[in-house]
Amino acid sequence: MNDNAQNMLSAFMNINLASISHNYHKISKFVKPAICAATVKADAYGLGLEEVAITLQNSGCKYFFVSDLYEAIRLRNIFGSNDNVVYALNGLKPKMTKEYISHRITPVIGSSAELEEYRVNIDECGEHRIALHFDTGFSRLGFEMNEISKLSINGLNIDLIMSHLSTAEDPLSNLPENQLNQLLNATNRFVGIKKTIANSAAIFRGKSFLLDMVRPGISLYCGYNEKGNLNGLESAIELYAPIIQIKNIKAGSTIGYGASYRAIKDIRIALVEFGYADGLPWSLKSTNHQSGGQFYFNNAPTPILGRVSMDIVAIDVTGIKNDIKRGDFVEIIGSNQNIDTLAKNAGTISYEILTRLNSRVKKHYKYV
Numbered sequence: 126m127n128d129n130a131q132n133m134l135s136a137f138m139n140i141n142l143a144s145i146s147h148n149y150h151k152i153s154k155f156v157k158p159a160i161c162a163a164t165v166k167a168d169a170y171g172l173g174l175e176e177v178a179i180t181l182q183n184s185g186c187k188y189f190f191v192s193d194l195y196e197a198i199r200l201r202n203i204f205g206s207n208d209n210v211v212y213a214l215n216g217l218k219p220k221m222t223k224e225y226i227s228h229r230i231t232p233v234i235g236s237s238a239e240l241e242e243y244r245v246n247i248d249e250c251g252e253h254r255i256a257l258h259f260d261t262g263f264s265r266l267g268f269e270m271n272e273i274s275k276l277s278i279n280g281l282n283i284d285l286i287m288s289h290l291s292t293a294e295d296p297l298s299n300l301p302e303n304q305l306n307q308l309l310n311a312t313n314r315f316v317g318i319k320k321t322i323a324n325s326a327a328i329f330r331g332k333s334f335l336l337d338m339v340r341p342g343i344s345l346y347c348g349y350n351e352k353g354n355l356n357g358l359e360s361a362i363e364l365y366a367p368i369i370q371i372k373n374i375k376a377g378s379t380i381g382y383g384a385s386y387r388a389i390k391d392i393r394i395a396l397v398e399f400g401y402a403d404g405l406p407w408s409l410k411s412t413n414h415q416s417g418g419q420f421y422f423n424n425a426p427t428p429i430l431g432r433v434s435m436d437i438v439a440i441d442v443t444g445i446k447n448d449i450k451r452g453d454f455v456e457i458i459g460s461n462q463n464i465d466t467l468a469k470n471a472g473t474i475s476y477e478i479l480t481r482l483n484s485r486v487k488k489h490y491k492y493v
Contacts, residue, residue: 134452136366136399137487140172144361146184148345151357153185156328159335162188164324164342166196166214171480172346172362175203176490181345182209190340194218197230212256212285216266222246226253231284233258235267240276254284259311261288261304261322273311285319285338286312293326293334301327305334325349347464347475362479364458364486366399366420368451371442380439381431385412392443395427397455400436404482405457406471407433418470421461423447 153161163186169177178189178200190212191197197213204211210231217225217232217239223246225232234240235258247253257276260267267288268276288308292298305322312320319337325344327334343349348358372394380386380394397420401407410432411417417429420440425447427440442449458464464475471478 134367134369134398135487136364136403136485137489138365138458138482139363140176140488140490141359141361141363142176142180142490142492144359145177145180145345148341148348148358148361149181149184149186152328152339152341152344156335156339160188160319160338161186162190162212162321162338162340163345164190164340165200166190166192166342167480170342170346170476171482173488173490174200177346178203180492182207188212188338190214190342194221194224194230194232198224198228201228201230210254210284214258214266216258217243229253231256233266233285233287235260237268237272244281252282254282256285256287257283259286259288259308261307261311262300263289263291263304265289270307270311274314278315283315283318285321286315287321287340290322290324290327290334293324293330296330301330301334343476343479346479360458360463362458362464363456363460364482365454365456366397366403368395368449368453368455369398369437370396370451371449372396379431382434383432385410386431387413389413392441393445394430394439395422395442395449395455397438397440398436399457400434400438402435402483403485404478405433405438406473406478408471408473409433409438409467418467419462420455420457421459422449422453422455424461426461427455 163181165178168174188210191200193215194213197211200211212231212233214233216235222243231254233256258267260269290301290304292300308322321336321338321340323334323339325341328339346361348360374388374392374394376388376390378388399405409418409429411429419426419428422445425445427442430439430441458467464478468475468478
């Protein structure tokens with residue numbers, strides 16, 4: 126554990142940058158000869174953009190994906206004057222073309238309005254790179270299939286064509302294969318331009334999805350648990366929170382807001398300083414009729430009792446044989462429970478768990 130965080134008695138997250146580097150090398154080797162880029166949007170999925178991006182750069186990554194211009198400029202400033210390629214997935218912001226050019230940001234353009242605005246503003250910057258986004262069935266960003274053959278691409282420096290899969294993680298869905306075929310058919314006229322469609326899930330779906338570039342995100346930070354996972358990926362995160370009080374509860378007493386849990390026998394609980402304001406899903410609550418999430422203390426499970434409140438959650442420590450006291454830390458994510466398990470118990474996805482952890486959770490970086 127992090128001694129500084131323990132001394133402060135606040136929730137903290139250990140982020141192992143060596144594991145992120147390991148995962149990048151592992152995936153890069155697996156996808157060769159395709160390029161392994163890195164998706165670092167949303168502050169590198171909440172782990173810290175600067176620390177994660179520099180780690181990936183030092184691991185050999187030269188292509189990075191962020192959400193928008195703001196994130197892209199921040200990343201460019203972190204990198205300084207190097208040749209790393211930074212893609213802004215959400216396209217071209219209105220009246221901001223010069224900003225993309227001056228900061229060497231590659232907008233992923235997905236509409237005729239964006240493309241026309243870009244053309245109007247590149248009279249003297251024809252060498253600036255752009256990417257194109259084709260909507261192959263996601264019904265979100267991107268040119269529709271019937272627009273692609275009409276695109277005027279003369280004079281444009283198109284670096285990449287991308288699409289995004291809607292059900293890459295679902296082995297029973299044939300939509301990813303249909304989307305891949307649509308992308309391949311739509312890009313016949315774009316000779317010599319790189320193509321990408323694979324996020325983390327698609328990388329492990331099949332070699333046909335690798336194309337010229339892959340864009341892993343969550344698998345770099347947390348590994349990947351689905352079938353077909355590349356063996357040896359590591360979780361780079363551990364999450365701990367402190368116990369602030371131990372209480373003995375009499376049978377018949379209720380716990381927390383809504384009195385949703387009633388003790389059916391005498392029990393002992395620990396109050397943990399961590400709640401939905403810190404990013405813990407409210408859905409991990411429990412009642413007498415439905416179990417919720419759980420934390421761990423010295424490898425022993427400690428179920429959540431009652432509702433998750435803003436700053437505090439109660440856990441059952443009745444069965445803990447070891448001495449447990451105020452100031453001890455419980456494991457929320459770690460060797461006993463990875464982020465996918467926590468997310469599944471909450472009825473959500475690991476992406477949401479990771480990105481909603483807020484600034485009250487201190488970050489401690491290590492490289493071991």
